[in-house]
Structures are given as C-alpha cells and as structure tokens.
Amino acid sequence: MTATTADTEEKILDLAEALIRTNGYNGFSFRDIASGVGVKSSSVHYYFPTKADLGAKVARRYTDRFLVTLGDPDTPAVSADELVGKLHAEFATALGKDGQMCLCGVLAAESAGLPDAVVEEAKSFFDKTGDWLKRGLKKTAWGSAATEEDLHKQSLSVLAQLEGAMLIARVQGKPAWFNDLKPKISGSIA
Amino acid sequence: MTATTADTEEKILDLAEALIRTNGYNGFSFRDIASGVGVKSSSVHYYFPTKADLGAKVARRYTDRFLVTLGDPDTPAVSADELVGKLHAEFATALGKDGQMCLCGVLAAESAGLPDAVVEEAKSFFDKTGDWLKRGLKKTAWGSAATEEDLHKQSLSVLAQLEGAMLIARVQGKPAWFNDLKPKISGSIA
DNA sequence: GTCTATAATTTGATAGAC
DNA sequence: GTCTATCAAATTATAGAC
Numbered sequence: 001m002t003a004t005t006a007d008t009e010e011k012i013l014d015l016a017e018a019l020i021r022t023n024g025y026n027g028f029s030f031r032d033i034a035s036g037v038g039v040k041s042s043s044v045h046y047y048f049p050t051k052a053d054l055g056a057k058v059a060r061r062y063t064d065r066f067l068v069t070l071g072d073p074d075t076p077a078v079s080a081d082e083l084v085g086k087l088h089a090e091f092a093t094a095l096g097k098d099g100q101m102c103l104c105g106v107l108a109a110e111s112a113g114l115p116d117a118v119v120e121e122a123k124s125f126f127d128k129t130g131d132w133l134k135r136g137l138k139k140t141a142w143g144s145a146a147t148e149e150d151l152h153k154q155s156l157s158v159l160a161q162l163e164g165a166m167l168i169a170r171v172q173g174k175p176a177w178f179n180d181l182k183p184k185i186s187g188s189i190a
Numbered sequence: 191m192t193a194t195t196a197d198t199e200e201k202i203l204d205l206a207e208a209l210i211r212t213n214g215y216n217g218f219s220f221r222d223i224a225s226g227v228g229v230k231s232s233s234v235h236y237y238f239p240t241k242a243d244l245g246a247k248v249a250r251r252y253t254d255r256f257l258v259t260l261g262d263p264d265t266p267a268v269s270a271d272e273l274v275g276k277l278h279a280e281f282a283t284a285l286g287k288d289g290q291m292c293l294c295g296v297l298a299a300e301s302a303g304l305p306d307a308v309v310e311e312a313k314s315f316f317d318k319t320g321d322w323l324k325r326g327l328k329k330t331a332w333g334s335a336a337t338e339e340d341l342h343k344q345s346l347s348v349l350a351q352l353e354g355a356m357l358i359a360r361v362q363g364k365p366a367w368f369n370d371l372k373p374k375i376s377g378s379i380a
Numbered sequence: 381g382t383c384t385a386t387a388a389t390t391t392g393a394t395a396g397a398c
Numbered sequence: 399g400t401c402t403a404t405c406a407a408a409t410t411a412t413a414g415a416c
Contacts, residue, residue: 008399023303026216029391043400045393101299105354108361109291109299113213122361156358157351157371164295164354168346171298171312181347186374198381219409233382235411 009047011037016058021100024110025055025118052115055107059121062103066090067128073136080143080185083136084158087129088183095166096175105163130155142185158183199237201227206248211290214300215245215308242305245297249311252293256280257318263326270333270375273326274348277319278373285356286365295353320345332375348373 006014015036019028030051034041048054070086094100104125111119133155137143143151161183169178196204205226209218220241224231238244259280263273284290294315301309323345327333333341351373359368 024214024216024300026214027300027303030393031391039399040401041392042394042402046399049393051392099302104361105357106299108357109296110214110217111361112289113217119361123363126358126362153367153370156367157355160354160358160371161347161351162354163357164350164352165347167295167298167353167357168316168350171294171301171309172316173313177343177346180343181350184374184376220411221409229381230383231410232384232412236381239411241410 008037008039008043012044012047012054013058013061016054017062017103018098018100020055020058020106021094021103022098024106025114026110052117055115055118056121059103059107059118059125063121063125063128066125067132070129070132073132074139077139078136080137080140081182083133083140084183084185087133087158087162088181091162091166092175092179095170095178099170099175101166101170102163105166108163109167126156126159130159133158137185154185158185198227198229198233202234202237202244203248203251206244207252207293208288208290210245210248210296211284211293212288214296215304216300242307245305245308246311249293249297249308249315253311253315253318256315257322260319260322263322264329267329268326270327270330271372273323273330274373274375277323277348277352278371281352281356282369285360285368289360289365291356291360292353295356298353299357316346316349320349323348327375344375348375 012033015033016028019032030041030044033044033054037044044054048057069090073083091102094102104122107114107118107122108126111122114122130152134151137146137151137155146154161181165178165181169175202223205223206218209222220231220234223234223244227234234244238247260276281292284292294312297304297308297312298316301312304312320342324341327336327341327344336344351371355368355371359365
C-alpha cells in the first residue's frame, strides 16, 4: 500500500526548499510552512524540532537529489562542454520555471548568520558538486593533462560562474540571459 | 566646524551595510543596529522610518561608492585584464578583511522576499557596474571589434563569476581562493 | 536628536489533549 | 500524527516627553 501523494514530511521539505530558494533561510517561518502544507505549526515541529533541523535536512536532500540527477560523471566519458552543460541545465530548469536560485547558493549568501548545521550542508554541496565536475573533467582530453589543483580550481570556477549568473539573472528579471550563458573551461581542448 | 567622527546617521548606514553583507537583509534588526551604534531603536527610525528605507539607502550608497572607487573606465585606456582586475580587487578587499560579500550579491540572493525599493537598488548596481565594465571593454582591442550585445554579455558574465566566487569562497572558509581567481574575457586579445 | 514607553504582530518552540 | 493553547522573546513601528 504505497501512498501516491506526498506525506506531510515530504510536503514540508518541498515547501521549505521552495521558500528558501526564493526568499532565503531567514525569509520564511514555521507558520508559512504550516499554512502552505495545511497543518499547524506544531505539526511542523513534530517532524523537525528546530528550524536548524529543517534547514539542514532540506539542504542535504537537495544535494543528494542534485547529484543523483547529474549521474555518473565518467561513464561514459563525455566532453567538458557536456559536463558543464549538465550542471547548467539543472540550474536553468528551476530558475526558468519558478525563478528559483540554487538552494545552497542562497544559503551561502546568508551563511554568516545561519546555524552551523545548515552551513555545513551548504559547504558539502559545493564540495560534492565540485568533485563531480572534477572527476568528469579528469577523463577529458584537457583534464588528463591538468594537475589536481588545476582541476579543482577549474571546477569551482565553473560553479562560481553558474551561481553568480543565477543571482544576477533573477534579480534583473532576465532568466533567459542565464540560458544563453556558456561557462568555458579556460584553454579547454575537449 | 567639521566633525571628525562619523555622525549617527553614517554609523547606522555603516553598521547596516556590514550586517547585510554578512547575514543578509533578513538577518539583522533595528535593535541590532541600535545597540551596535549606541542609541535606541527609535533613534534609528528617526533617520530611517522603515527598514525598507534603510535597506534602499544602504544599497544606493554602496553602489555610488563602488563606482567612485572604480573610477573612469576609459581614461586612460586600459586592458581588459586591468579592468577585470580592478573589479576583482575591490571585492577581494572586503572579502579578505571581514568576510564580507558584495552587498548587492547578498540582496540578489534574497531578492524575491525583499521590499521593492531595495530590489530596485540591487538591480541598479548590476546595471551600473555592468555598464562600467562594458564602457571600459569597448576601448580595448578585443572590445573595439565586439558587438554591443557581446560586450553586454561579457560584462555580466565577468560580474557573475566574481559574485559566485565570493559566495563559494566565503561559505567554504577559503577567501584565499577568491584572490587566485582570474576571470577571463573569452577570446580576449587585450 | 534622543529618550521612555508601548503597541501590534510575528517568531521559534513546548505542553498536553485527542 | 495532529490539534489547541500558550509562552517567551523578538520584530517593526509609533507617540510623546525632554
């Protein structure tokens, strides 16, 4: 007997994610979540005792889902442009459809004022996504000749450009500009 | 009789800017400002009736100061690398010294939940700073051969990379990584 | 210009009935 | 698991004395 509709906990996580991605962690309350889901705020606390718990779990789920969607970066071997294109496409969908930033990009912007557990998850997103790209790049013609450090820097550099572009595209009300953006691997020969 | 110390209004703007750049617009209160400046919150309201007023004025002052520091982009003519380097240096200082993001980058991240007046100022920062870079690039060897649209896209693309890199460098606790970053103008021959 | 005092609302969180 | 009820604290903002 598998339920076909999302249960309360999942609905809470979904809404919390959407609200953070548009308004930020400090831009939503337990009552916003409760009224949106159709329960009382005490029920939200039943699943997530503190706001930090909720924030951290939203971020972890986001990162896990993100990496699953990206898939394996090196089977089969793909070009650097294809790897970057995958990242770009995943961000572009949410930005175009709902004007949503990368969850962890928003958290990073507010990071100095957030609970430690939440910041740790945001950090982890950049570690893991950077690693995904690094592993993929290593299998390309360009990457096979690059040092570990160059691969690391290039990966974070591509992520940086995508994060910043989402930020600017959204505040400018021009999501289409993000679609046109094509981050380049410098000196890429792949 | 010119005062040598900052008056209350200036102190309020200074502290509000610092708090937004680290915690975000929704991450500080009028009482944070008041206690930091050494007055009561009602005195803060005397200068800035609403939080939106304060936020908008902080953003406008930030943008004005930023552009003054950048100086004239085309007298004398400089290379694309020098223009990008100027932007980079201005961001790097605040990030390295106090872990501060670009004010308008933070506001952009939270933008969907902010008062209109504040969002307008953040938008304006990217318009004006993008224009500054565009005007400078136009005078370079690369820029003189580029279309208006290419100049526009390249300028925003460089800004995007710098904004995203600040975000990532700070949440990762690695401001030094931002210092090493050198955004490239694609196909630049300047 | 700065203060005291306070209003009105919102927030994160808890206790306990059902 | 969800509810009612409530708390303590924080928030934006205002009125009026000095």
